[in-house]
Amino acid sequence: MNIKAISWIESAVFFLLANIIMLLGSDFPPPVGFLWITLTAALMAVIQWFYVRWLLANDMKRATLFITLAVFALLGIVVPVIFVAFRGGFQTGTGIGIFITMIVFIGYGFALWIVNRFLKNHLG
Numbered sequence: 001m002n003i004k005a006i007s008w009i010e011s012a013v014f015f016l017l018a019n020i021i022m023l024l025g026s027d028f029p030p031p032v033g034f035l036w037i038t039l040t041a042a043l044m045a046v047i048q049w050f051y052v053r054w055l056l057a058n059d060m061k062r063a064t065l066f067i068t069l070a071v072f073a074l075l076g077i078v079v080p081v082i083f084v085a086f087r088g089g090f091q092t093g094t095g096i097g098i099f100i101t102m103i104v105f106i107g108y109g110f111a112l113w114i115v116n117r118f119l120k121n122h123l124g
Contacts, residue, residue, distance in 0.1 A: 001123050007052040010112070015045040040079060047075070052116060060117040065110075072109025076102030 018041040026034055051071065058064055080101045084094055 001119075003053055003056045006056060006116075006119060006123075007049045010052050010115075011045040011049040014048055015041050018044070036083075040083075044075070044079070048112070052112070055113070055116050056120055060113075060120055065113050068109045068113045069106055072105045072112075073102055076105025079105075 019038055022034070022037050022041070023030060051068075055064060055068065077098060080098045084090055084098070
């Protein structure tokens, strides 16, 4: 399996799982605003597609782990701040929500790095 195929598969799986997880936490039927969540997941899948291609093309050393964690920490801050900005500004507890989102994104980035390190070592 080549780098391009791996990045496509991982991005598609991320998009599907992100939407399923968010659908499980939403009302049924989801509100109209759920479209923004889906569009954000699509944008994140595109970013991941480019990032995985870069990641697999480089050595899977500690430096790429720290870069991965930094990129996902930044995304974990930027994405909720954009949502907050469009929603009308910061309110009580917004900072905690952004911090939790950042931690979840860092965890996902770590899992992504581990999976890709495994794939690179076992698939060539």
